[in-house]
Amino acid sequence: MNNTKNLKIGILGAGNIGKTLARKLAQAGHDVKVANSRGPETIPADALESGARAVTSAEAVQDVEVVILSINPTSYSKVAPLFAGLPEDTVVMDTSNYHPVRDNRIEAIDAGQVESLWVVEQLGRPIVKAWNTIVSDSFANKGKPVGSPDRIALPVAADRDRDREVGLALVEDTGFDAFDAGTLEDSWRMQPGSPVYCTDLTLAELPDALAWAERERLSKRRDLTWAILLERSEGTTLNPDPEYFLRLSRILQM
Template sequence: MRIGILGVGHIGKTLSRKLSAAGHDVKVANSRGPETIDTTVLATGARAVPASEAVKDADVVIISIPLDRVPEIAPLLAGVPAETVVIDTSNYIPGRDREIAAIEAGQVESLWVANHLDRSIVKAWNAIGADSFALKGTPAGTRGRIGIPVAADDDGDRAIAIALVEDTGFDGFDAGPLAQSWRQQPGAPAYCTDLTRDEIPAALASAEAARLPKRRDLSGAAIAERFGERTNPDSKYLVRLSRALFM
């Protein structure tokens, strides 16, 4: 497939490498220009291009940027055909993002993104830590393979995203419509706990919306105290912490 990735942070750079290695035609872009993209992001065949080129003629566009910057790319996606699948990997992290009043008031993060982009989206790859995503992918059928929940309102879009999740080394799990995607947001039992596909349904079902923000913020404070602000901990620590706080 022809895939455009906007953002080459911790998740975006791994998506670039894994999807290129799986045989997809991948173009990547950031906000600073293609010449600033590290060559390691392109190691398996992806091409660095301007953002306008990344979304051009793409079958799938993946957004991997801080959630509060989503409104900035809305004009870029305005001309993208309706049949192009748009996948969002972002999460609302108040300590990192600007405060978003609608989400603070309870709006589901994915629906906030869809409203600002004025189009249907898919939510995927948001519920796995960057280190686990980079290091823990395994071939299909591997015992204990980690699952990743995928939510969308369009069944076809969700199926495409699930297939791409499989290509990155994880079991894609059908998590239903976007309105239920709060169950895979930060603070939820399925978030950064590295569960198998068989374990995900119970984790999604046990999520309690009112408790997510406090659990999310506790996790962020613990990580900042131990590692410093804006630091991604290794998967061993993050999974242990997430399971203790979220499950």
């Protein structure tokens, strides 16, 4: 794997983020396979409209250079066996976020472990953290060409140089400015509740927002955001109006 063009990519998860990844990365010229837990026949048609192929989960991780996980963190124990035979140089990317209101409780994260490092433990291999700081509507609809002055920027964290190189390049391929946010140890600055989480910042704004993050306040702001969303919807939704969610995230987290 000597460059970042025309990569073979497998995506696990075909929800709002996963299907947009499949569409955008195939459109950018990559060879993309996408899978979910229910089988190829259930992959949404819009995930495949740019040339991505629907496959089984086992097929998605075979003969690929990059694997992207776009699933809830509590599902990682189910997919971890798929990674046992992956070559060491396969780049694994993670888009997940932990939300106790949605997920089963994860004691280690509740106790303060960085979410990305928890994922590394579940999979037994290094990862790249990317695409976790953007609401699905913005990801699907607000990508812009390189050089656009109001292009949204997304942070990317990784420990290995090649992982970082691929992660930054693929974020750019999906229509967003990529920013090197450092190591996985520092990726808590990208977690829910931080100033960069679902606030649609530009490349000029992103570095300061990462620096403003306060680790001890992340979970409080994350949970307060969801409490307001659930109260507003009378407890019936985990898919809020995207523009309202954006405004609320900016008010509470920045």
